[in-house]
Amino acid sequence: MTKRRTLVATGLATGVALAATAGVAPASAGQGGQAGGKPVVRVIATGLDNPRQLSHDHGRLYVAEAGRGGKKCIGEGPEGETCVGLTSALTKVYWDGGAWKHHRVVKGLPSGAAPDGGFATGLDGVSALHGKVWGVETYAPPEAGVPTAPPWNTLGKLLDLGHGKARIAADISAVEFRHNPHKASLESNPYAVLALPDGRKIVADAAGNDLVVVSPGGRARPFTVFPDHDGNESVPTSLALGPDGTLYVGELNGEAAKPTARVWKVDPRTGKILGWKSGFGSIGGIAFNDKGDLYVSQLFAGRVTKVSHGKRTSVKVPFPAGVAVDPYDGKVYVSAWSIADRDGTMLEGRKTPGGQLWKILGF
Secondary structure, three states, X not given: OOOOOHHHHHOOOHHHHHHHOOOOXXXXXXXXXXXXXXXXXXXXXXXXXXXXXXXXXXXXXXXXXXXXXXXXXOOOOOOOOOEEEEEEEEEEEXXXXXXXEEEEEEEEEEEEEOOOOOOOEOEEEEEEEOOEEEEEXXXXXXXXXXXXXXXXXXXXXXXXXXXXXXXXXXXXXXXXXXXXXXXXOXXXXXXXXXXXXXXXXXXXXXXXXXXXXXOOOOOEEEEEEOOOEOOEOOXXXXXXXXXXXXXXXXXXXXXXXXXXXXXXXXXXXXXXXXXXXXXEOOEEEEEEOOOOOEEEEEOOOOEEEEEEOOEEEEEEOOOOOOEEEOOOOOOEEEEEOOOOOOOOOEEOOEEOOOEEEEEEEOO
16 A cells, blocks of 8 residues: 555654653543643543544544554565555444443445554544544555455545445545646555535645645545655645634654654635644644644654643653544543554564553643
């Protein structure tokens, strides 16, 4: 699959990330409140397969699970062997009967991963709005040896994920191959999606270094191209609509030891870049609360950072990806161990926990 382990290739100093998250001891879902005013973390879902982007809608959380690959392995490359299968899924997480519960509402989507199920790519992005749920699937070229029959035809597409099924809504990767907006190599990896109130969808193509806008009728076209900076390509990975109505985009650029990643500010009507905030490690997710505070997950730095009135505070989270904020109570949710399937993956000779979803209180 195209750039299956782009995240890992950018942050090969895995030991840095492991060290950054050492000593993190989240409470269980049933343990109580804040201690001394410090944020408290609770694990509310376990057994997830490479959990990536999150979306909150009407009291429910949706998690894009990139899956755990499969038994068919399709070659050895610079990023290692890729094994493919239909293990990617959309998962709903909700509070019911005094406990957090979760189940996969759409299953059987394409996934590519390392042989042990780690560092997967598949359904990486999700956005829910007013009961409608959208997702984006990574892309794999035909020459990679990936099957082409349904549901493999969802690769590179924007998906309507309603009623327990995945329906193709637009071809995102086709925009890259038709226009090549960034004018670099022809590569595509649809990684994040954001449904806008006016019916349009914005998709971040991480490998294409650009945004694609999809009309309510399903027409996809180039929207924003991000420039290279600090010796790296941008690699946009995450999207959020701020309380000011502006579109914000997080990128992977940089490493934990060299925090050059930016959160870009973009006009949601025209796609014009309006500015940016800098000084982050590789970004896996962004979100806002209703006060305008920005939350940024830094994948290899192992933390989620809150930016409030220019001040930055952080909570340790191992390999965080998607971030979401409940607009009613301000609680923060984040995908943790996002590079591991349900059984964990091997890093630095150690087995990690499996993919999880965390809730952060008092942050």
